[in-house]
Amino acid sequence: MIYFEAQEVSKNFANHRALDNVSIQVKEQSIFGLLGPNGAGKTTLIRIINQIIGPDSGRLFIKGHPLDVQHTEDIGYLPEERGLYKKMKVGEQALYLAQLKGISKSDAYLRLKQWFEKFGIEDWWNKRVEELSKGMQQKVQFIITVIHAPSLLIFDEPFSGFDPINAEMLKEEILQLKEKGATIIFSTHNMASVEELCDDIALINQSKVILSGNVQAIKQKYSSNVYQLKLRAAQMCDVSNFSEMGIVSGFENQSDLCSFRIELNPNVTSNDLLMASMAFGHVTSFEELMPSMNDIFISKVTGNKIHKKSRK
Amino acid sequence: MTILGPILMAALFVVPVYLANVSDQHKKIAVLDETGLFHDKFPNSNKVIFENVYMSYQAASENLEALGYDAVLYIPESVINNPNAVKMSSEKDMGFGIVDLIEGVIKKELEAHRLSLSGIDKKILDNVNVNVKISTYILREGEEEQSFSEISYILGMLGGILIYTFIFLYGSQVMRGVIEEKTNRIVEVIVSSIKPFQLMLGKIVGVALVGLTQFVLWIGLTAVIVFSLQQLNPDMFKYKEPPKVMVQDKGLSQSDMAQQQEALQLSESRSNQILEGISHIQFGNILIVFVFYFLFGYLLYASMFAAIGSAVDNDADTQQFMLPVTVPLILALVSLNFVLNNPDGPVSFWLSMIPFTSPIVMMARIPFNPPVPLWEIGLSMAFLIAGFILTTWIAGRIYRTGILMYGKKPTVRELFKWMKY
Numbered sequence: 001m002i003y004f005e006a007q008e009v010s011k012n013f014a015n016h017r018a019l020d021n022v023s024i025q026v027k028e029q030s031i032f033g034l035l036g037p038n039g040a041g042k043t044t045l046i047r048i049i050n051q052i053i054g055p056d057s058g059r060l061f062i063k064g065h066p067l068d069v070q071h072t073e074d075i076g077y078l079p080e081e082r083g084l085y086k087k088m089k090v091g092e093q094a095l096y097l098a099q100l101k102g103i104s105k106s107d108a109y110l111r112l113k114q115w116f117e118k119f120g121i122e123d124w125w126n127k128r129v130e131e132l133s134k135g136m137q138q139k140v141q142f143i144i145t146v147i148h149a150p151s152l153l154i155f156d157e158p159f160s161g162f163d164p165i166n167a168e169m170l171k172e173e174i175l176q177l178k179e180k181g182a183t184i185i186f187s188t189h190n191m192a193s194v195e196e197l198c199d200d201i202a203l204i205n206q207s208k209v210i211l212s213g214n215v216q217a218i219k220q221k222y223s224s225n226v227y228q229l230k231l232r233a234a235q236m237c238d239v240s241n242f243s244e245m246g247i248v249s250g251f252e253n254q255s256d257l258c259s260f261r262i263e264l265n266p267n268v269t270s271n272d273l274l275m276a277s278m279a280f281g282h283v284t285s286f287e288e289l290m291p292s293m294n295d296i297f298i299s300k301v302t303g304n305k306i307h308k309k310s311r312k
Numbered sequence: 313m314t315i316l317g318p319i320l321m322a323a324l325f326v327v328p329v330y331l332a333n334v335s336d337q338h339k340k341i342a343v344l345d346e347t348g349l350f351h352d353k354f355p356n357s358n359k360v361i362f363e364n365v366y367m368s369y370q371a372a373s374e375n376l377e378a379l380g381y382d383a384v385l386y387i388p389e390s391v392i393n394n395p396n397a398v399k400m401s402s403e404k405d406m407g408f409g410i411v412d413l414i415e416g417v418i419k420k421e422l423e424a425h426r427l428s429l430s431g432i433d434k435k436i437l438d439n440v441n442v443n444v445k446i447s448t449y450i451l452r453e454g455e456e457e458q459s460f461s462e463i464s465y466i467l468g469m470l471g472g473i474l475i476y477t478f479i480f481l482y483g484s485q486v487m488r489g490v491i492e493e494k495t496n497r498i499v500e501v502i503v504s505s506i507k508p509f510q511l512m513l514g515k516i517v518g519v520a521l522v523g524l525t526q527f528v529l530w531i532g533l534t535a536v537i538v539f540s541l542q543q544l545n546p547d548m549f550k551y552k553e554p555p556k557v558m559v560q561d562k563g564l565s566q567s568d569m570a571q572q573q574e575a576l577q578l579s580e581s582r583s584n585q586i587l588e589g590i591s592h593i594q595f596g597n598i599l600i601v602f603v604f605y606f607l608f609g610y611l612l613y614a615s616m617f618a619a620i621g622s623a624v625d626n627d628a629d630t631q632q633f634m635l636p637v638t639v640p641l642i643l644a645l646v647s648l649n650f651v652l653n654n655p656d657g658p659v660s661f662w663l664s665m666i667p668f669t670s671p672i673v674m675m676a677r678i679p680f681n682p683p684v685p686l687w688e689i690g691l692s693m694a695f696l697i698a699g700f701i702l703t704t705w706i707a708g709r710i711y712r713t714g715i716l717m718y719g720k721k722p723t724v725r726e727l728f729k730w731m732k733y
Binding site: 014047050051052053072075077079081082083084085086097100101141144145 | 492493495496497498500501502503504505506508716718726729
């Protein structure tokens, strides 16, 4: 089921087009990655979803209903640049921001207590924000983002600025939130986190969506029939035997263990390769090489072909 | 400021009255009169006491301290022909007041002496001399009302400066708040929950309430201080109505003379004049008008301050945009003196109609008599409200774009573009 949908959304600023007919679909209870280089328009799209700014054209829906003011209570937003009122106490600030999202003070108080306990930070309640370290502030900010149990969570570059421990914690929390039924959109440059977390992605470049869909399907689509082989050769390790099946590269030979990559010719299947390998020697490893999201990202954005050397 | 303010304001009321009443440490002056003309002619008061001494000038001036005098006044015999021969020596400066007093007495006595030498009786002269003092009245609805332009001047100045100070004080508080929210990026979280316009208006109204609370505290505490001082020292602050004196052509009786004397003294007493003036001021009306102009003047400017705050990343960048906002405020402040001298002139009229200057200028006009016509106040208030709505609308448009713009400081032209988004 589609939770959020944007249809042909465009937004112009004074002298440039920030979004050009952008359409995305986010499935319910999934994690959606919004990828793209700096200045591609990710933050503009996120601000439009948060109704901070309006689109010039195009339509947005949440569960089939046109996006409107009431939906702000269903959305939790953690912006890329994060900050809090420095002089205010942690607890009262969290209470205030929670109430802005439409929950009652007593309810907000109970929920905050639970979250503070969960993170083991109860004694921060009466501290001023400026007394906390940056990492501590980000924990507080995360709690504020999720305090009203939103069904749609939007994180803009969530892993930037978090130290590895907090980033791991954040990752865990994002997965837990998804388990509990939340739909999550996040924008990132961090391709490793995309492969780890995302179900679907949309790649935005120069204001346009240039690639979108399921992560596995995209990787499949951009795979180019390349296999990595390791085998113990019966005789000499002579890869010229394989040259009829495809282009061989990365040949290595350690005593009788030889390994190489091969990009198969279009008419050759992986089974043909396996059969040939079995005749050649004892196969210890046989793997199709998938392009990483990083490779796909770079090739799509720069317009180059996927660079073979960067493959795993 | 909350505590200090009322004390300062109370001082503005109390100090002039107090100063008019207090006596300086009184001074003793030895009078060495060789002519005998001035015997007992110098009036003793609580400020200065004159005593005749009979010794040489040399001896007196050398033993001034031992004799217990502050100064010695030497009037040589030659004074009758040469009035400049009088001299006074003291260890400390005696001040203009005393010198003036002495010069006056000597002049008067010398004149009388010379008149009598010419055969004119002092009594004839006294009858010929007339003292004229004009009391100014304002005609309103057939009744006469005494006008107190000095008091009005001070009140007008005070009101205008207070409004100017409040607008700047609380306006820049709004601006700093907006810059803070923008630079620590919390604004993005907040505007994902509420509209930027609501946030801006909320900040402006919040600071306005802080300002009003502070103002009410000031007025309240000032009133308490002034009132308790009045209770402690009722005589000093009580306005005494001069007794009415029937003027007759001839033959004032002894008691009439005394009464007239008292009336004259009271109407000439500086502190009594101030108190009389204050007792005629309609503080209630002024207060209502003040609160209105304070509130809406602030609202008009606060939205502009908020827009400036939203456009920049730090305090230092505000300078360029502050200029066009502060110029009308400063213009109004500079024109105060002119307005106070011509409260009913065309310049005063127009400045009190233009919303950007009216809060300050109208406050300056209000205390004067005759009062500013109601239609003028109404029109000025209507313009001010309209101006407030207009600036807030424009500021809101700049604000909602500005708070999301980081990095480069925008130009004024870009601000105009933001208005149109």
